[in-house]
Amino acid sequence: SQTIHQWPATLVQPVGSPLSLECTVEGTSNPNLYWYRQAAGRGLQLLFYSVGIGQISSEVPQNLSASRPQDRQFILSSKKLLLSDSGFYLCAWNRAGVKDTQYFGPGTRLTVL
Amino acid sequence: RKEVEQDPGPFNVPEGATVAFNCTYSNSASQSFFWYRQDCRKEPKLLMSVYSSGNEDGRFTAQLNRASQYISLLIRDSKLSDSATYLCVVNEAAGNKLTFGGGTRVLVKP
Numbered sequence: 046s047q048t049i050h051q052w053p054a055t056l057v058q059p060v061g062s063p064l065s066l067e068c069t070v071e072g073t074s075n076p077n078l079y080w081y082r083q084a085a086g087r088g089l090q091l092l093f094y095s096v097g098i099g100q101i102s103s104e105v106p107q108n109l110s111a112s113r114p115q116d117r118q119f120i121l122s123s124k125k126l127l128l129s130d131s132g133f134y135l136c137a138w139n140r141a142g143v144k145d146t147q148y149f150g151p152g153t154r155l156t157v158l
Numbered sequence: 159r160k161e162v163e164q165d166p167g168p169f170n171v172p173e174g175a176t177v178a179f180n181c182t183y184s185n186s187a188s189q190s191f192f193w194y195r196q197d198c199r200k201e202p203k204l205l206m207s208v209y210s211s212g213n214e215d216g217r218f219t220a221q222l223n224r225a226s227q228y229i230s231l232l233i234r235d236s237k238l239s240d241s242a243t244y245l246c247v248v249n250e251a252a253g254n255k256l257t258f259g260g261g262t263r264v265l266v267k268p
Contacts (some may be wrong), residue, residue, distance in 0.1 A: 077254055088245075088260040089202070133203055139254065146192050146247075147256055149201040 068136030181246030191251035
């Protein structure tokens, strides 16, 4: 069976500090990978998605970037965090080439102070 | 206009009662529809897919109305454990991206 991991689970960072969140998927190959952000009391906003190694599509202009150095690894980064970057960051995957639902990791709760 | 709209609630439901709520979507070319459940401070989890003919999974019934562009979720015999936020999700015709509604919060009370 497939599993998706995210770490860290929670993070408190000062404004202006860098960020690196990691997501890995096990039990499948060549998945589509997604990064979402959910602000407090809000819906999910798609930030990035990737259909393969090194292939990143950005959905919204922002202070964040994403990379996919390996088939089942997806990283979300920032060079300098803003207060508005606080939120619940969720990684998700689904099968490539299939109109499929998405499966979410446990998320990282980021607070920028 | 939001692509996927939901009544945020909360819907306060007595234990054992039935509750139903809708979600409207703006893209008539949307192909796939889902209901997810999200517990407080947790990740969303797939509750059920929504098929054109409507489908049932235990106490949960989902319906799709393409003409009016809405989907619905009905929960029968509500349990305390049904308290959660229910997210309406639509897969656009092109690509494999999901669009999420803001969620409907359901509170089941004894």
